[in-house]
Amino acid sequence: MMNDKNILDEKEAKELAFSVPENYFDQFALQIDKQIGYQHTASRKLLRSWMYVAAMFVGVLIIGQVFYATHKRNLARNEENYESYVLSQVDESSMVDYYVEQSNQTDHK
Amino acid sequence: MDLTEEELLLQLNQPKSRSRAFSFVVRSYQERIYWHIRKMVISHDDANDVLQNTFMKAWNGIDGFRGDSKLSTWLYRIATNETISFLANKRMRSQGSIDDVEASLLQNLQADTYFNGSEIQLKLQEAILTLPEKQRLVFNMKYFDDITYDEMEAILGTSTGALKASYHHAVKKIEKFFSEEN
Numbered sequence: 001m002m003n004d005k006n007i008l009d010e011k012e013a014k015e016l017a018f019s020v021p022e023n024y025f026d027q028f029a030l031q032i033d034k035q036i037g038y039q040h041t042a043s044r045k046l047l048r049s050w051m052y053v054a055a056m057f058v059g060v061l062i063i064g065q066v067f068y069a070t071h072k073r074n075l076a077r078n079e080e081n082y083e084s085y086v087l088s089q090v091d092e093s094s095m096v097d098y099y100v101e102q103s104n105q106t107d108h109k
Numbered sequence: 110m111d112l113t114e115e116e117l118l119l120q121l122n123q124p125k126s127r128s129r130a131f132s133f134v135v136r137s138y139q140e141r142i143y144w145h146i147r148k149m150v151i152s153h154d155d156a157n158d159v160l161q162n163t164f165m166k167a168w169n170g171i172d173g174f175r176g177d178s179k180l181s182t183w184l185y186r187i188a189t190n191e192t193i194s195f196l197a198n199k200r201m202r203s204q205g206s207i208d209d210v211e212a213s214l215l216q217n218l219q220a221d222t223y224f225n226g227s228e229i230q231l232k233l234q235e236a237i238l239t240l241p242e243k244q245r246l247v248f249n250m251k252y253f254d255d256i257t258y259d260e261m262e263a264i265l266g267t268s269t270g271a272l273k274a275s276y277h278h279a280v281k282k283i284e285k286f287f288s289e290e291n
Binding site for chain 1: 128129131132135136137140143147148150157160161162167168220223224225226229230231232233252253277283284287
């Protein structure tokens with residue numbers, strides 16, 4: 001029921017009946033942040049920590065690669081050294097005997 | 110973040126902290142400024158556009174803000190100017206059309222999904238839309254937001270006496286509107 005005289009004194013009249021879409025103000029503030037080029041500290045911190053993790057991962061990969069290559073090189077060198085050592089322990093005449101024996105065995109077959 | 114107005118101004122004046130401080134300003138004042146605009150332009154989409162223009166104008170004009178007035182007064186002043194220009198543009202575009210701007214605002218209100226007012230609230234909006242623009246502004250600021258005449262003077266640049274007279278006339282016109290309706 002409308003009371004024409006005191007309509008402006010009614011509590012209901014003073015209440016605004018407008019509304020906004022859900023989360024409107026949060027979205028609006030984020031939109032303005034974007035327009036002024038502001039990045040939130042939280043998201044910046046998150047981005048920074050992800051960058052640290054990625055950098056660490058790449059670092060571990062590189063170090064692993066270096067260690068692996070060095071290890072392979074050392075293995076090869078050790079094999080070479082062992083062969084040289086074995087050869088150095090055998091005198092020339094024994095070597096000749098060994099080769100002759102080997103070739104005789106082949107001939108018999 | 111909980112800052113005093115002085116600290117906020119200091120941060121706004123330093124390029125390094127400016128965007129962070131302005132983001133805080135937006136979050137602190139956006140609702141009040143939005144409702145100030147919305148009551149004048151009625152539709153949510155229009156209010157959203159004007160609100161965006163308001164904050165972008167404020168952002169681009171920070172260097173010109175010396176802190177002579179309160180931050181909220183400065184923002185209200187920008188929002189008011191933006192709203193008046195928006196309505197003036199709308200009026201210019203609607204020249205030659207049968208309905209005037211206020212009639213089209215009322216039509217928008219009746220169809221607005223973001224207005225769910227009672228019969229009294231709708232009638233009151235209709236009555237407010239019969240007021241001249243400046244009177245409508247003064248009425249909304251005093252009646253709904255209870256802004257003091259001193260603050261209104263700082264925002265609108267109109268003397269307190271003139272504002273009081275404007276509000277008085279607005280109230281009389283609205284009362285007359287309702288008495289004629291019945």
